[in-house]
Amino acid sequence: MTLAHAMNTKTQAASKIKVLCVDDSALVRSLMTEIINSQPDMHVCATAPDPLVARELIKLHNPDVLTLDVEMPRMDGLDFLEKLMRLRPMPVVMVSSLTERGNEITLRALELGAVDFVTKPKVGIRDGMLDYAEKLADKVRAASRARVKQTTHAPSAPASATAHKPAPHFNNPLVSTEKLVIVGASTGGTEAIREVLMPLPPDAPAVLIAQHMPPGFTKSFAQRLNGLCRITVKEAEHGERVLPGHAYIAPGHAHLVLARSGANYVAHLSDAPPVNRHRPSVDVLFRSAAQHAGKNAIGVILTGMGRDGAAGLLEMQQAGAYTLAQDEASCVVFGMPREAIAMGGASEIAPLSEMSRRVMARLASMGERVQRV
Template identity: 65%
Template sequence: MPKIRVIVVDDSALMRSLLKEVIDTAPDMECIAAAPDPIIAREMIRELNPDVITLDVEMPKMDGLDFLSRLMRLKPTPVLMISSLTEHGSEVALRALELGAVDIIPKPKLDIAQGIQNYADEIREKIRMASKAKVRALAKEHVASPSHSADAVLPKSVRPLMKSEKLIIVGASTGGTEALKEFLLPMPPDAPAILIAQHMPEMFTKSFANRLDSLCRITVKEAEHGERVLPGHAYIAPGHSHLVLGVSGANYVCQLSQAPPVNRHRPSVDVLFRSAANVAGRNAVGVILTGMGKDGAAGMLEMRQAGAYNFAQDEASCVVFGMPKEAIAQGGANEVVPLKDMTQKVLAWLAANGGRALRI
């Protein structure tokens, strides 16, 4: 099988050397070139046609985001952004995802050599994932963590509360930042409450929520422990915690848990979906979007068994058809829907099944 061919673009000679070593020690990939700036990288990419590019954000001669924008317009290629996990950097990284980057690799702040080695398995896994991702021309947690099931966070139950309030429960991973934006933008201000588990480093989730909040008609925020779940609001799981749907009196509430990662992720989609099965039952609508792996498949089946109605994103519109594919295979999805139709399909189903008529 041919090796995954990677070009590293970073103005730091140390980073180029470290990333090349991480890549070249894997038997299924090789660093075919390393460039100190986008101008040199442009010629390398044109000549060598790599499978994946790792790209720094702040570089001389041309900003990484500017280069990414041009690349995705002229020669769409899977790109992994290298970003320091700072508040400013997180905003830049989110912009990179909007421009078409497949994912983000955190750049260590201190002891770069050791930090890169600590992330080596994750870097290699993200390169493998990126090599399989579908990228389109631009138009307008640690992998080594032990794998647990949702049992590590909360027990399974199929005795939901007797309530009539509807909820939308969403899971996503690779490619999910843009998929979530497309899903949430058409939501009307009086939409049912939406709870979201998106695989994302903890320093990015608050900035991601703030960005969506500035674009959407609904309120989008990072979930807080114990807060009431309200219509017209979307709650995004913080990158450091599982998001669990709970209840306090007659109200749904957000609960956060730092229990072990599930399916190597915290937040885990399986955990959120199971909590919706436990608490909301038939009052929940499940949505699973683009992502690598199987997180969410078992939880979506539990939701369906508890009476929820579930939608999975179709293969053609996914960046990575992993999570939806597994959910469909396990029988958790009632419908398979293109991303462009997802919001309308969900709202139409809610209107026809006990929810208020909502207009996009």
């Protein structure tokens, strides 16, 4: 090997995303290593059976991304994550089990600052994990580019619930019955959606949400938000009427589609093939809103990897809807909003902290126009 070739090889290795895998299962550690090392732009720099070993390996290898099992011996994954995000914040992808308890713990991990999560199948672990190798690699890739903030304390539901100044109630009922807010998000979206929904008043227009999330987690996510928000938050059901004061989250197994039944909006669920590799897809929801709500809708695209929702947001805008995109500084991953902005589909760009206020201000202006008519 020539000196130039050796130096080039070393440079390529240094430019790869360094991943530290933490899991008490030797099989999972081996599979994660196999999947990640098969990618041209990343490699596993080390593995650890528990957080105490991981702590030393973080100091030694300075990884770009950590994959962290939820339930481990010697130290719980959540306890470790909380300490990590307070003392040495870094991108973390949680590895969760497909159980009800696993869902709750994973959602708590996202609150604590984890960027994203992947799931371990209950049976057939090897085949199951290899089946979504590409999705795992995408999540690691997105996490390596994520903006991670240092936390000063562990957020809790009551504290979060009181942190938002409530938005005013609507005086014009036509605004809440005719208007809709349509939201799409992916990586980092669970916390972003919470930030958008919590300030909304009980009489807010209906909100329809497509968040990239696997089956099983969306119901737990909706229940968690329902306990925090003044509006009712639920997982969408096929054929149900879309009502003011409610937010409907697309189930992890289906596209959420807005439809009409006479004068009423109705939620439809579709098992059509994935769009942009996602089901639920943000584009599918946005396009249905463009078709059936037009200028009565406000479209909001939040943090997320990829381009899902960008074309749909443009279609909403072209149909007369007002559209907002989350700004780069407040995004965990500035992928979906960036693509929407680049296509010209965003009427306005706003930081996450301002998103609810901007939406409410736009709705208020719609109400003024209704009253003038």
